[in-house]
Amino acid sequence: MQRTTLLPENWWDVAAEAWAENAGGQDVVALRAENDQLRRALAGRAVIDQACGMVMVLAPCRRGPARNLLVDMARQCNTKLPEVAVAVVAAWEGEPLSRLMQRALRRALRRLYAEDRGCDSPSADEPSGRGRS
Numbered sequence: 001m002q003r004t005t006l007l008p009e010n011w012w013d014v015a016a017e018a019w020a021e022n023a024g025g026q027d028v029v030a031l032r033a034e035n036d037q038l039r040r041a042l043a044g045r046a047v048i049d050q051a052c053g054m055v056m057v058l059a060p061c062r063r064g065p066a067r068n069l070l071v072d073m074a075r076q077c078n079t080k081l082p083e084v085a086v087a088v089v090a091a092w093e094g095e096p097l098s099r100l101m102q103r104a105l106r107r108a109l110r111r112l113y114a115e116d117r118g119c120d121s122p123s124a125d126e127p128s129g130r131g132r133s
Contacts, residue, residue, distance in 0.1 A: 044081075044082035044085075047082060047085045047086055047089060048067075048070065048081060048082060048085040050085070050089055051070055051084070051085035051086075051088040051089050052066045052067050052070065052085075053066075054088060054089065054092050055069055055070065055088070059109060059112060059113075061112060061116070065112055065115070065116075068112075069105075069108045069109070069111075069112050070084055070085060070088065070108075072104070072107070072108040072111065073088075073101065073104040073105055073108050076100075076103075076104035076107060076108070077100050077101055077104050084101070087101055
């Protein structure tokens with residue numbers, strides 16, 4: 001027979017405070033902080049995966065190019081990837097993208113389609129310094 005013990009949710013906080021006074025307790029506190037950081041990273045990963053799936057549906061492509069498109073948008077908007085993913089998911093649900101993100105999405109889609117066609121020509125939205133003939 002296996003016995004299961006349920007601990008109160010704040011047990012770790014109280015226990016960590018009690019253990020923080022000795023050297024082993026400091027390790028526990030550090031591990032707890034790392035655990036919280038990993039938990040937040042996993043939560044951010046879920047929204048990134050959701051946004052990747054949406055991009056895969058809207059711009060028929062595989063997961064790698066879809067993620068690269070989101071990374072490209074994040075770089076152009078000078079923001080973090082999870083924030084771009086949240087905006088894309090919100091746009092899917094009806095909230096409009098900001099003008100900056102709309103522009104970044106257009107540029108990223110042009111790059112994606114240009115790579116798919118195998119050409120590296122700059123788009124009309126990006127100045128190249130060369131005149132067109």
